[in-house]
Amino acid sequence: MLTLLAVASPEETEIWKDVQDYYGQVLKKSADLQTNACVTPARPVPKHIREALQNVHEEVTLRYYGCGLVLPECLESCWILDLGSGSGRDCYALSQLVGEKGHVTGIDMTEGQVEVAKKYIAYHMERYGFQTPNVSFVHGYIEKLKEAGIKNESYDIVISNCVINLVPDKQQVLQEVYRVLKHGGELYFSDVYASLELPEDIRKHKVLWGECLGGALYWKDLAILAQKIGFCSPRLVTAHLITIQNKELESMTGDCRFVSATFRLFKLPKTGPAKRCQVIYNGGITGHEKELIFDANFTFKEGEIVEVDEETAAILKNSRFAQDFLIRPIGGCSTLESKVCLTFRSLSSKDIITDPFKLAEESDNMKPRCAPGVASGGCGTKKCC
Numbered sequence: 001m002l003t004l005l006a007v008a009s010p011e012e013t014e015i016w017k018d019v020q021d022y023y024g025q026v027l028k029k030s031a032d033l034q035t036n037a038c039v040t041p042a043r044p045v046p047k048h049i050r051e052a053l054q055n056v057h058e059e060v061t062l063r064y065y066g067c068g069l070v071l072p073e074c075l076e077s078c079w080i081l082d083l084g085s086g087s088g089r090d091c092y093a094l095s096q097l098v099g100e101k102g103h104v105t106g107i108d109m110t111e112g113q114v115e116v117a118k119k120y121i122a123y124h125m126e127r128y129g130f131q132t133p134n135v136s137f138v139h140g141y142i143e144k145l146k147e148a149g150i151k152n153e154s155y156d157i158v159i160s161n162c163v164i165n166l167v168p169d170k171q172q173v174l175q176e177v178y179r180v181l182k183h184g185g186e187l188y189f190s191d192v193y194a195s196l197e198l199p200e201d202i203r204k205h206k207v208l209w210g211e212c213l214g215g216a217l218y219w220k221d222l223a224i225l226a227q228k229i230g231f232c233s234p235r236l237v238t239a240h241l242i243t244i245q246n247k248e249l250e251s252m253t254g255d256c257r258f259v260s261a262t263f264r265l266f267k268l269p270k271t272g273p274a275k276r277c278q279v280i281y282n283g284g285i286t287g288h289e290k291e292l293i294f295d296a297n298f299t300f301k302e303g304e305i306v307e308v309d310e311e312t313a314a315i316l317k318n319s320r321f322a323q324d325f326l327i328r329p330i331g332g333c334s335t336l337e338s339k340v341c342l343t344f345r346s347l348s349s350k351d352i353i354t355d356p357f358k359l360a361e362e363s364d365n366m367k368p369r370c371a372p373g374v375a376s377g378g379c380g381t382k383k384c385c
């Protein structure tokens with residue numbers, strides 16, 4: 001038995017112990033969970049992602065406890081770090097998607113889960129036909145990535161699936177993520193959020209905490225933390241209401257509602273003020289050739305001009321997405337472009353959705369909401385779908 005040593009407050013140490021016990025001893029498979037907080041909701045999944053998930057070993061999949069899909073786009077050759085990787089389901093799916101030139105590192109503090117993950121490295125490498133393993137697992141705390149040997153600016157993407165809610169010091173985790181991300185990198189993560197600041201009795205309840213509810217962040221606090229650390233504002237991707245479906249636990253949570261949401265947080269280089277831009281997606285991302293659903297607000301259809309705000313322009317320009325976009329400052333339509341400008345539309349800031357509860361409540365939240373890209377009125381037309 002390997003003991004993890006780390007300096008921490010008594011409260012933090014107790015939570016770590018309880019969570020390790022819950023995910024190492026109490027739960028043996030997804031079906032052992034007492035609520036539906038940690039279950040990925042059914043949603044259309046692109047074919048290449050479905051196939052990648054189907055290739056993962058059964059025992060690994062059986063011990064999956066995630067609450068969302070954390071497999072973003074444009075992954076070839078990327079270096080990815082998975083915070084709280086558990087038995088490694090997302091790591092093994094990502095290892096196929098980044099290919100042999102990329103790498104995926106999973107880190108988790110629960111020894112039993114790390115053991116299951118490590119057990120199947122050779123199985124997956126053989127299945128994918130990779131000569132050299134492109135996946136590794138580390139036993140460690142996600143608040144203490146430096147102690148686990150994770151270097152500054154060493155990853156293109158950090159992912160996490162239903163883990164940050166389990167950590168008492170969320171700011172410390174996000175700060176560490178900021179440190180290890182390269183400039184232009186992103187944290188793409190699914191987690192549970194609360195509709196209000198949770199009262200002490202919910203936060204102190206061990207089962208609610210273990211079930212990913214008791215430690216849920218008030219959703220508005222994510223933007224505050226992100227700004228404090230230096231990330232761009234959170235981009236909401238998907239959201240689904242959690243119904244708990246356990247009478248006893250539901251009675252304890254009172255008026256508080258919970259949502260499982262996926263956000264992207266970008267770390268951009270410090271450059272001068274950005275400008276609103278027109279962007280055109282070239283359709284070059286595998287599995288997303290016709291359109292790229294970037295988040296709940298922006299869908300980029302191949303070949304169409306979209307007007308984007310300063311921050312979105314800066315993200316596209318400075319991230320791994322830059323190679324797939326033509327980006328230029330706004331300055332009217334040239335003669336050459338006037339034809340394509342007929343399929344152009346911009347989105348005003350009041351249309352932008354940031355509240356995961358609002359998104360979850362929209363009946364058809366699987367579709368991109370009010371996506372800019374198609375309008376009939378020519379350059380600059382604003383029209384809601």
Ligand SMILES: C[S@@+](CC[C@H](N)C(=O)[O-])C[C@H]1O[C@@H](n2cnc3c(N)ncnc32)[C@H](O)[C@@H]1O
Nearest residue numbers: 064065066084085086108109110141142161166
């Ligand atoms: C809900 S499970 C999700 C596991 C995995 N992401 C998945 O989708 O199956 C939460 C995982 O986070 C890990 N975890 C919680 N707090 C952690 C911490 N402070 N450091 C490292 N791992 C942590 C637990 O050990 C557990 O494996």
